[in-house]
Amino acid sequence: MTVPLLEVRNLRVEFPTRRGTLVALDDVSFSIAPGEVLGVVGESGAGKSMTGAAIIGLLEPPGRIAGGQILLNGRRIDNLPYSELRKLRGREIGAIFQDPLTTLNPLYTVGAQLIETMVTHLPLNPAQARAKAIEWLELVGIPAASQRIDSYPHEFSGGMRQRVVIALALCAEPKLIVADEPTTALDVSIQAQVISLLKSLARDKGTSMMLVTHDMGVIAETADRVAVMYAGRIVEIGAVRNVVQQASHPYSAGLMGSIPPVGRRLERLQQIDGSMPRLSSIPPGCAYNPRCPKVFDRCRVDRPELMPAKDGNLAACWLYAEQGVPRHA
């Protein structure tokens, strides 16, 4: 593999609260190669969005990065001062949020917001930026872009607004996009369009993407690799085909089993019993042990690190302990 564009090493995010410190992300490590799409999946509260927020430096206070490193092109960015980090945002790392109805400022035209972003990061004068803005709107598939550029966000439908958001995230040509559930708030019929737009734009521009979602269909279709998160940790990471078809970790297997199969006779869907533990009461050992169908004694005592599992995937599960040495042993 070439030098990774983004490398996250042992990232730990904490939330100090009155009743003690909650660990929202613990020992999260992964990397994204140039042009690669990494899917991040997991239940709500698993820490997917938190990971994205930590990378763009927009953790909600009082959350803070308590350990580990984030490197972009080999340069540490997690400890940059605010003003330096600001220059990276939009220019190096673009972000797309979940709800297009609330991510656009209602009082400015979409053109003004595009122009503002480009003028901030690129050496363009306002007239050039306006021409580029129209190009971008055309690129993301807004019809009659040269007229619509002066429209306000409320004059667009939800799907169109998400296209505008995509244009805004990409217009300063960042090398990495952090897309946090970009289709969750959209109509099902629009979701596929927006995902394929995102995918083709990322491919054309050679942009890497971290795609956070809980929609396995989107992951299977878009991502090159996938990371499965559970209770603030990565439990499995590997090529998307391997994880979807034969997941190593019992949790990933359960997650994949809960997807309704298309084209086969519908049997009873698998379901994972119980729910994810709250951050304040993560059990000792493997966080998944109370719900795991394959649990054994060691799971309740020691916490597993990521270790080689089936097909070159890495999984944090003691089932694979005999196959190799844990990575951080």
Add this chain to the structure above:
Amino acid sequence: MFAFIISRLLQALPVMLTVALLSFAMFAYVGDPVAIMLGQDYTIAQRDQLVADLGLDQPFFVQFMKFVVNAAQGEFGLSYRLSRPVAQLIVERAPATLELALCAAILALAVGVPMGVYTGLYRNSWLSRFFLTFSLIGVSLPTFLIGILLILTFSVWLGWLPSFGRGDTVNIGGWSTGLLTWSGLKALILPSITLGLFQLTLIMRLVRAEMMEVLRTDYIKFARARGLTNRAVHFGHALKNTLVPVITITGLQLGAIIAFAIVTETVFQWPGMGLLFIQSVAVADIPVMSAYLLLIALMFVTINLIVDLLYYAVDPRLRIGRGKGAH
């Protein structure tokens, strides 16, 4: 836009007529103008003659119509106390009140908005805490007490500023202004602070609350994620979204500043409309009181119209409904 203004003006008409009715009723039923005008010695014939001359023998609505027509032409009759046309009295006094109100409003906005933005952004800094404590004083101390304390400090103890009056004024085309002379400006300082302090703290607290609300929204987070400068995020994106409620309150408060300048004008013996009104109340000078009532109503109606127009300037979402001919 034009149709909107017309429709708002038509809506304002019933408001003005109602106020006119109230002020006319005051005219007709409080005190006896005939007795006041005739003095102590008169014959029945003189009395009947005067009643006929004044039209007081005509039905209520005919009299009311006359009152409205006269009022629309700025004709409110003679002041009982000063025996001069009311319109003239008000025109003489209006510049003093309007200048004072304007200075107070500018002070409240120019200081209140930045303080609100600052305290909204840096919630926990010691300066924010100081501003908030200070604003509590502004909100809770009554105007007259603030005025007297300011006079005590700056006029009596320090002797820097005059304690009453407008100082020297310059007359420009019938408008006597205190803004062009040194003593006029000095005389304006204490009354403006007194009148504007409550509004200042109100605006500051409002802007602060709105800023804190807006800063939590997704579009602010997205603006940050796009790498915009703090300045652009805070003043371009956040502050503009706080403006609609701020405009509403400021508009209403501007009306209140003008209408309730009475207390401040009394404390500082400021020769404005408020002082005129309070002196008229003391001797039941009905024509002045009813004219003042109408004038204040007109001011509120006008300010509300301007506020509504400003909404449309600020928030594009309000424009669209009308453009399509909303129901």
